Amino acid sequence: MAAPASGEIPSSLTSACELRDAADGDASRAQLPYHFCDDGVPSHGGRDPNPGAKKAIAVPERYAGYRGLPRKAPAEEDAGADKRGNIALDADLSFPDPEKSPMPKRGYPLVVMMHGCCGGSKADWEETTIDAPESSEKWHYSNAWFASRGYVVLTYTSRGFVDGSGDGSTGESRLQHRRFEMNDFQHLTGQIADQRFRIAGERTRVDPRKIVATGGSYGGWFSWMALTDPSWRSPQGERMQLAAAAPKYGLTDLLYSLVPNGAHGRSELPPSDGSGTTSPIGFPKQSIVAGLYASGKTGIPPGSRHATFPESIDRAVVCAQSYYDPVESNPLCASTLATTLPSFVKKQSPYYQNRFFRRLERGDPRARVPVFSAGTFTDPLFPPSEHRRMAERLKSVDPRYPVQEYYGDYQHFVQNKRKEWSDLCGDEVCDISDYPRRNFNRTPDGFSRLGVTTRLNRLIDHYARPPANRREPKPRRDVTGALQICPQNATDKFPVDQPGKRFTASSFDRLAPHSLRLEMKGSRTTTSKAADPHSQRSDPVANQVANGGRCPVETTPAGPGVATYTSSRLDRHYTMLGRTRVIAPHTGSGSGIQLNARLYDVFPDGKQVMVDRGVRRVTRANETTVFDLHGNGWRFPQGHRVRIELTQDDSPYIRPSTQPSTLTLSGVTLKIPVREGSRDGGRRSSRPFRRR
Numbered sequence: 022m023a024a025p026a027s028g029e030i031p032s033s034l035t036s037a038c039e040l041r042d043a044a045d046g047d048a049s050r051a052q053l054p055y056h057f058c059d060d061g062v063p064s065h066g067g068r069d070p071n072p073g074a075k076k077a078i079a080v081p082e083r084y085a086g087y088r089g090l091p092r093k094a095p096a097e098e099d100a101g102a103d104k105r106g107n108i109a110l111d112a113d114l115s116f117p118d119p120e121k122s123p124m125p126k127r128g129y130p131l132v133v134m135m136h137g138c139c140g141g142s143k144a145d146w147e148e149t150t151i152d153a154p155e156s157s158e159k160w161h162y163s164n165a166w167f168a169s170r171g172y173v174v175l176t177y178t179s180r181g182f183v184d185g186s187g188d189g190s191t192g193e194s195r196l197q198h199r200r201f202e203m204n205d206f207q208h209l210t211g212q213i214a215d216q217r218f219r220i221a222g223e224r225t226r227v228d229p230r231k232i233v234a235t236g237g238s239y240g241g242w243f244s245w246m247a248l249t250d251p252s253w254r255s256p257q258g259e260r261m262q263l264a265a266a267a268p269k270y271g272l273t274d275l276l277y278s279l280v281p282n283g284a285h286g287r288s289e290l291p292p293s294d295g296s297g298t299t300s301p302i303g304f305p306k307q308s309i310v311a312g313l314y315a316s317g318k319t320g321i322p323p324g325s326r327h328a329t330f331p332e333s334i335d336r337a338v339v340c341a342q343s344y345y346d347p348v349e350s351n352p353l354c355a356s357t358l359a360t361t362l363p364s365f366v367k368k369q370s371p372y373y374q375n376r377f378f379r380r381l382e383r384g385d386p387r388a389r390v391p392v393f394s395a396g397t398f399t400d401p402l403f404p405p406s407e408h409r410r411m412a413e414r415l416k417s418v419d420p421r422y423p424v425q426e427y428y429g430d431y432q433h434f435v436q437n438k439r440k441e442w443s444d445l446c447g448d449e450v451c452d453i454s455d456y457p458r459r460n461f462n463r464t465p466d467g468f469s470r471l472g473v474t475t476r477l478n479r480l481i482d483h484y485a486r487p488p489a490n491r492r493e494p495k496p497r498r499d500v501t502g503a504l505q506i507c508p509q510n511a512t513d514k515f516p517v518d519q520p521g522k523r524f525t526a527s528s529f530d531r532l533a534p535h536s537l538r539l540e541m542k543g544s545r546t547t548t549s550k551a552a553d554p555h556s557q558r559s560d561p562v563a564n565q566v567a568n569g570g571r572c573p574v575e576t577t578p579a580g581p582g583v584a585t586y587t588s589s590r591l592d593r594h595y596t597m598l599g600r601t602r603v604i605a606p607h608t609g610s611g612s613g614i615q616l617n618a619r620l621y622d623v624f625p626d627g628k629q630v631m632v633d634r635g636v637r638r639v640t641r642a643n644e645t646t647v648f649d650l651h652g653n654g655w656r657f658p659q660g661h662r663v664r665i666e667l668t669q670d671d672s673p674y675i676r677p678s679t680q681p682s683t684l685t686l687s688g689v690t691l692k693i694p695v696r697e698g699s700r701d702g703g704r705r706s707s708r709p710f711r712r713r
Contacts, residue, residue, distance in 0.1 A: 033060040033076055035112065039218065043169035044453055046149045052459065053151065054118035055168035056220050056331050063111055063190075066183035068075070070103040071191045077109035080208040083190055087368075087378070090207040090253040090261075101191040101329070108192035112177035113143050114170035116212070119223035122171035129347060130231035130264065130485035131210060132172045133247075134177065135240030138196075139317030140326035142189065143176040146236070152452050157431075158237065159577050160270075160443040160450060161461075162474045170461075171488030175213060179239075180205060181329035185320060194317070194328040196275070197246050198369050199241070204245055206234070211255030221372040224618065229255065230262040231485045235477075238403070238432065239397075241271020242371075245411060249374035252387040262387060265331050265484040267396040267477050270432040271580040273372040273411040274298055274405050275365040280305045280341065283637030283648040284359040285406055287600040287694075290414055295366035295373050302362070303638050305341040306614050308562040309402050309434075314338045333361045344633065344679045346613035363672035372411055381418040389399070391423035392519035393480040393496075395473055400506055400560040401634070402433040403673070404651035405600070409529065412556050421556070423481055425496050426529065428472050428654065429503040429520055434561035435570040441503065441520040445470040448516075462490050468529045470519075476501075502532050502598045502652040507572035508629045510622075521654065524598060524696065533598035533694035539663055541586035542688045549611065549682045551582030552668040559619060559631055560674045575629040584667040586689050593659045599694035600652035601633060605667060609642035611682020617671035621689075622655065636675050642684065665689060 038058040040327040041050035042312035065071035081093040082102035096102035103109070117129060122190055136145035146159070151166045153159035160164075164174040176305035179202060195201035214229040234247035244266045271645035272278040276295075277285060282303030284291075291297035312321070314334075333356075340354035348354055371498035380388035392415070396408030405428055433436040443450040446467035455465035482493040504521030511517040526532045557563065559573040568574075579585050603618050620633040657663060667686065670677045 028210055028298070030078060031074065034058050034078070034112065035218060038116070040118070040221075041149065041153045041165070043149075043165040044459070051118075053169040056116040056118060057164070057168070058114040062184065062188050063109060064188055065191055066108065066187050066189040067181055067191060068099060068193065069191065070101055070151060070186065071109035072103045073102075073231055073658075074107060074109035076111070077190065078112050078212065079105075079107040079109055080205050081317070082106055084200055087204060088250060088256075090204055090211060095544060100193050108180055108190070110177050110180060110190045110209065111143055112175060112209065113147065113164070113172040115164040115176070115271045116218065116220045116225060117168055117171045117173070117488065119225065124225060125228065125486070125488060126225070126260070127230070128226040128228035129173045130233060130487055131213060131227040132233045132235065132481070133206060133210060135234070135236030135243040136176075136182075137235060137237060137238035139313055139328045140320055141179070141182060141239060142184070142326060143178045149174055149261060157437050157439045158442050158474070159440065160472070160474060161478060162442070170490065172485070173213070175209060176472045177209060183327065183329065184667060185325045185598075192329070193331045195331070196334070196369055197242050198364070199246065199250065199374070200368065202243065203246055203250055205248070206243070207253045207261065208256065211257075211259065211261055213256040214255045214259050214261060216483050228676070229259045231264040232261060233265045233267070233481055233485055235267035235269070235323070235407070235481070236276070236368055237269035238271060241268035243271070244268035245271050245371035245488050248392065249371050249377040251390045265391045265393070265481050267393040267395070267481055268402055268408070269477075270397045270400055272370075272407045274407065275372045276362055276370070277303075277401055279310055281636050283635060285410065287602065287649045287652070290417060291372070291410060292455045293373060293375055293378070298366060299362065300497065301638050301640060303674045304636065304678070305403070306369070306674060307342075308560050308673040310338070310341055312562055315580045319339065321590070333357075333634050337361045341676070346679045351570045372414060378414065378418055389419065389422065391480060391484050392425070393477045394424055395477060396426060396428045397432055397435070398428045398502065398653045399430045399435045400433045401651070403515045406651070407586045421498065423498060424475065425498060426500040427476060428501070430505045434565045437570065438518055438520065438690070440518055441472065442474050443472040444468065445472070445477050445519075450660040462493075477671055488561060499525050499527055500532060501528045502654045504596070504656055505572070505632065507630065509572065509624070509628065510656070521656070529599065533596070533696050535695050535698050536597050537693040537695045537697075539588045539691040539693065540688070541588060543586065545584030545586070545667070545686045546582070547584050547616070547667060547669045547684045547686065548582035549614070549669045549678050549680065551580055553580035553583050553668060555579045555619065555666065556668065556671045556674065559634070563673075573631040575631070576627065579666050579668070582668065582670065584686050586665050586667075588663040590660050590662055592658055595657045595693070596696040597653065597655045597657065597693050598696065600649040601694070602647065602692040603635065603665070604647050604650050604690040605685045605686055605693070606645040606688065607642070607684040609682060609684035611642060611680055612681035613678035614639040614642060614684065615669055615675065615678055616648070616684070617668050617675055618650055619666045619671070620650060621664040621666070622657055622662045627659055629664060633666060636671070639684075642682065663689060663691065
């Protein structure tokens, strides 16, 4: 297809550049200089068109396809386009200082940093200094860090995201749709590659073959989606290529992340047609979906930053929040089931971009883009399966695919420790003074622990080769998992403000190659309505407010209608890394059944610390239900017990069924992935990840 019409970065942006210092913010004696270009926020946004894209960069409102940046298509009505069919994206650019970081022969690498949802903006990853002392994640991860290291940095506000006054980027928020947001990304980077800039009197350009996509949450989702269309043409025909992607705590299956059915197992890849997500459709993460929608629709509090949702999202939320089961016959869900959910799977979920995987299978070298995957163990919104399924599908096509993975305790509704993201010098976060001669490629004085962010930066540096680090060694293709530390299991060696012990292996399964099998007997009954205080206190939103995202702790039994099973005391410690399998035979009656699990470490004093959870939609009342929990890294000490609570009503986290039902469980079996071998009570696990 022909490329879209040529664009140009507006002079209002290129003339609004100022020298900054990434060391301490004092530009009068800049030690780590870079140039930041920001022409302010446009006075238009959302469905209010911005004629001429004032203080913004114009891109087509609609494209004639999605592969490799296709031509412009006629704009949709009332979707924020101006008379030329364009929308306007609010963007900033950060440039290296040409004296401190001389431009490579082909130009500087370009990093694109995408913000979060649903009140995000271009400023989310902007910072004045590299240490960013007030931020959990911006230590060595911001426009200041990358620009002072020799990258050009693009930070922009995605289409339809606006501030409390309704100003920002025009258009409707299409939630990383490959035909909209992905083409926007390619169009913007292409415009930058097509243009020559003058920074500090020197001509500056970017290398079109060294584009990097990164970000967290919505930005992590963006980065995974960008990976699936990694080569394109700029508006003027320049060959563009993604050099690396670094998604952080993102999603790879939009529907499953918000409405899980529990069918995605730990040892096999979900079907590539999406049937594992849609057959059957699961139950919504009620409290989280409600919060995301409110933050996107009006902002939290109302009148603050938010998005511009199309009507299809409004209808989908009405469907999710309506108490009518089964969803497949809910009249309020007809259009959502017919159009929105198929789009969620086929057009907005990275895992199901099958054309990209066919390119990999054919051996197309342009499709083989290196990845640093910063997944999570504890995030109840985007649990580890969101990153795991994508990494494993990449490796199923190419066993030596260049992907490095890390899983820890950070981001949505959990602790998100600064000392997990950052390097430590002694017990404190390393700062600029710890690096000899401010050489960030050298080991800092007093170095004691490597953070997630340095691992991410090293992979990006190796493949993008910025002026400040042209010789970064090739990163390993390995997986690291960190144990979760809460106040209840913190020690002097692993204090509460740090992650626990880390383990690294050549594959995820080798982190915990054995299985601790716990068979717990007894008949228990669950009901579709349960008056259970545990479900209230363990809700991620409530727990974040009341407990700072730390492990939920219980001291009393679960309420009626919940089946509780507790193991005998453990004869030694066991280190769990991964997803626990639950096998629960049951009989019962009713329809619209779900079976949710909460896994606890029971301390000798009776205190119960929740360490994992999971959800499964049950299609038949009389069967054996098998499902896997989200997964975590946790050490169960000797003398502790393992407890599992099985409930049909885990609201408000999962929306309960409206259909009355009862299950009688005849015991439960747990298969916990552990590091300790069979001679210590664990069994060798045979859990190779296989294609389905």
